Structures are given as structure tokens and as C-alpha cells.
Amino acid sequence: MNHSDDLQHLADCPSCRERFSENILPFNAARRREGARAFAASAAQIERERENASDIVDRQLRQTPIAEWPGLAESLTLRNNAALEQMSEEIRKCIERKPVEALAIANLAASIAETLPANSYPLAVMAQIRSTALRDRANALRYLGRLDEAYHSIEMAEARLGEFPGLAHDRAIIWLVKAMIQGQMDLFDEAEQMITAASVAFADVNDLPRFFQAGLVYGNLLGRQKRYKDAQRIFGDLLDVATSTGDQETQARLFNNLGHCAIYLDDYARANIHFSESIARFTDLGLRAEVPRTNLGAALVLIGKGRVDSGLARLENARHAFIELGMMGEAGLCALRIIEVLIDRGDTGKARALTTIVIDEFEAAGVDARAVQAVASLQSSIDVDGATGETVRTVHEFVQGLTTDQAQAS
């Protein structure tokens, strides 16, 4: 091994770290000991609170009607870092399926964080606590499409860290959310700058999962601007990193995204190869539900590009895979996509036959009766006035809403 002052080498080599640190610090030993003592005491407080909190947030939220959650801000058991960390985790878990609930928790967390006495923790920790709560709130607002409020909240979160250059990792996560908000606001240049800065910071602190996440957000931003070649390059670069680190799941998702890029660039042969690579990895990982989802996503893009036969084949494939996995709700939704294509093509006979099959499948699987009724109405519509693609999309949206509700309930 060649010893050096190179930062990467210092990270790996204890003796070089020691040598590098020598003779630089005319340290005041008492001040240094006091720093260590204060740090250890704060650490102990935070750890103790984490141990004592167990599942306090989950219990309190379950026992309290959602309308009364703002009142929980006065609950002493929730007014600490550990409870706020649990709230952040709850928000993460429910933000996709229940963004309204996520926002209610985020509002509670922000209200607690902003009113904690300033001397509860060291200043830097207080800044982290407050910025995290505001960041979660911004993210929940983003999910609800309340983008101006989301932007305001994320700016406040960033401002809370302004005085603390050392909180680099926290700041980078805020930049990631800010970039996503800016992307949704179509502020593409600002979003790109933000995401680049976040990526550099994640690379600096060796946070590979978030580095990939930032890269994917960047690629998606480029895709939304129809810059598919640039997106392809970003996904390709990320794939090299994911391959070198052996991260199979990220590879699978990147191949999926590369497949989409290839379709948009009219390179269907390459798209097929990418989707196959993605499916192979999802299969190897045992993430079997991701396989038909990949096919479904590809099918929708292919159909959008006018490659209806290829898209239909992938839809059929995805539907059969969902049925094999016993995911009848997803299989039904897939069938509705197929019905939409058939109706657009004027093949109402086949479309009608498929509605009968879906009704039978839904009934046998005990899917929500309202979903069965919706498909039955679609069938009647086909019989009476020849339903349009728009009719099918409305039914699809309704059934999708019900299956989402079902997933939430379980």
C-alpha cells in the first residue's frame, strides 16, 4: 500500500490518519476534554430517549382521532428527538399511500420541533431536528401537489441549517427534496443545480443509496424535459456504479429506466434488452411483483408511442404474471388497460369478453364489490353505446382507488 495524505487513503489507513493529525493542533487539552464530554453527554441523552420511546408515536397516533392530532403537540412524551424521529419514520412509511395523513403527522412534528425550548439539545442538533420536521412537511405537501407551500417549507428547512456548515449530510437531503419540488414546479435549471450539489455531497459522505436516489431524480428530471439521451447517460453512469458495488436492485431499476429511455429514442431492440435485464435481476432478487410492473410500465410507453402490438403483448404478459402471483386487483387493472386498447382499436367483442372474465376473477378473489360493479357498468356501456377509451380510463381510475384503499386498510 502506498501511504499518502490522499483523503481516500486517510479514510482507510489508521496510521496515516494519526500521522496527518500530528502537530497540527496546539490544542487546549481542557477545551478538548470539555468538547468530548459535552458530545458524549448529548449522545447519551439522545440514545436514552430513543430507548425509552419504544413505539410511543405509533400508539399515540392510533389512540387519537386524526382531527385531534394537533393537540398531541402538548403531549410531553412526544416532545423530544426520539419521538420526532419516529414521526419522520411514520411519514416515510405512509407518504405514498396516505399523503394527507403524512402531512398531518408532519404538521404535528413541525409544531413540536419549532416550539421545543432552545436549550433542549445542542444548537446543531436543534437545527437538525427543526429542519428535518420542516423537510418532511415539505415532502408531504409535494405529494399533495401543494407546491408553493412545499417550496416555502423546504426553504425554511434549509434556513434552519444555514448557520451550521458541518451539517452537510442533512443539508444535502434537503437539497434532494428541494430539487424534486423544483422539478415538479418545472424549474428545471434550478432543480438540476440543486440535484448536482446534493449528489456531490452524498458522494462525499459515501451515502450510496441517496447518491443513487439523487441520480434517479436527475435522470427523471431530464426525461421530463424530453432529454432522453442525457437521461440515458445519467442512468448509464449510475448503472456502472451500481454494477461495481454489486447493488442488484438498483441495477434492475436502472435497466427499467434505460428501457424507457430507449423506447423514447425509438431504439426498441435495445429497450427490449434493458427490460429483459431488469426483469432478470428482479427475478433473481425474488422481487416477483416488480417483474409484471416493469412489463406494465414498458407496455404503457410502447402503446403511447404507437407500438400497440408490442405493448399489448407486454400487457398480456404482465396480467398473467399478476394472476400467477394471486394479485387479482393488479391483474384486473392490467385487464382494463387491455380493454382500453381493444376499444380504441374497435375490437369491442374481445373487450366485452374480457370484462366478463375480470368480473368473474374479481368475484372469486373477493375484490371490493364496488370494483365488480364498476366493471359490470363498463360492460353494459360497451353493450349499449360502445364505450370509449375515456370510459375505460375512468373505470380504471376508480378501481385503482379502491385497490389502493384496500392496501391501506391491510
Next chain:
Amino acid sequence: MNAIAAETFDLTIAGLTPVVPRGELHQKIDELDFGQIYEDNLGLLVAIAMRKFQVPEVDAEALAHEVFYSYLKRKSEIRDLHPWLIGAICHASRYFWRQNGRRTEQLDHSWAVLRPDPASAGINDLLPAQLAAREILEALPSRYQEILRLRYYEGYSIREIADYLGVTAKYTQKLVTKCLRRAEQMYNAAPPRKKP
């Protein structure tokens, strides 16, 4: 890795807290260990801030202190302590300079009116070239832009850029030359700009 929508080009990427596989995290650390981590690494972090980034000693210590507090909140996500600490102090040092580099004394207004800004000398000749350079810089790929900005706008040395990029100084010098060459090609290919 959290959800990335199957239907691509969708910004709804939810999870901001990566799920780190069990067994890769640090073991539970007690109070004594925290104190030890601080004592063992404070010197290194201060040394990096001072030697690699020329941060003054007092500020370097404050930065290191904040990095340790950041660690307290993030420790469950950190797979490898030393690379994280080193990355965090480097980023903190750069951020420190970005913040402090802007703090310049304001020139008294009446004095400013009487005395021309030396930067304005020859502006009629220089401005077109500067504008063209800016346009060309913006047209370069983002990595090229970043490298040239670090070197010529922010004034980092080759060694510092190498540290920042995590590559050797020799390679960084080659990169800078490559970026300049690309910029020059674009400049030569651009139509001539009229003087204002």
C-alpha cells in the same frame, strides 16, 4: 433503496431515509464510546479542515464539532465511520468558504463614485470575450462546467480539485486541459461577437 416508480420520469420518489441492511450498521455505542470517537477523530477532522482547506483553527474546530453532532442523528445510516467523517468535514469546509467568501467589506459610495473600478478598465474589449466565454461555459457538459468553475471562478488549486473529485492531481490537470480544449474548440466555432 426506496420506491422508484415503474413508470419512469415521475418525480414521486418517496423514501428519504435509506434502509440499510442489518448487520452493516455500527453496533450500539455507549456514552464512553461516543466520547472516544470524538477524542480519536477530532484531531483528524480539524487537520483536514485546516491543512486541506485552510480553514482557520477556531472555525475548523467548530466545523468538526458540528460534524460529530450530525453523526449523532445519522449514525444508524452510516456504514463506515471514517469515510463518512472525512467526507462530511470536506463538504463542511467547502460550504464554510462558500459562506465566508461572500463576506466582503462594502466600499463607501462617494469614494466609489470618485474612483473608477479597476475591473472596468478595457471593459469594451473584454466584455464580448467574457460574454462569449460565459455562453460557452454554459454550453459545456455539466462536469466540464464544474471543473472549469472550480479552477477559474472559485480559484481552487489542481490539488484541491483532485481531492474534491477523489482522483489524482495528474489526472485532474489532464481533465482541466481537456475541458479548456473543448471550450476553445467551441469558442473558435462560434460566430464572431461585435463590440458593444
